[in-house]
């Protein structure tokens with residue numbers, strides 16, 4: 001929420017996550033975690049993903065897919 005927004009809608013600096021399909025989210029988080037993806041501004045996302053274990057990554061991937069755009 002701190003970066004991607006309460007409803008996961010993102011902003012001009014942070015991508016939208018709400019409704020994203022879980023396998024894509026898991027793959028991106030694993031890529032950030034392992035250094036396979038390093039295009040994030042100031043390594044912000046790599047720092048977050050490195051602190052997460054696989055169970056947490058799977059949990060938030062399932063969660064963000066349930067988020068809806070705030071009315």
Ligand code: HEM
Nearest residue numbers: 002003004013014015025028029039040041044045048060
């Ligand atoms: C558990 C919490 C988080 C999850 C699940 C998450 C998930 C993601 C995902 C899946 C992407 C890739 C989006 C795409 O390829 O469409 C992403 C990108 C990004 N996230 Fe997060 N994020 C989290 C927390 C944060 C936080 C706290 C920050 C800021 C400190 C952040 C900053 C970014 C940035 C800057 C990108 C864009 C990287 C780019 O330029 O492509 N995220 N995040």
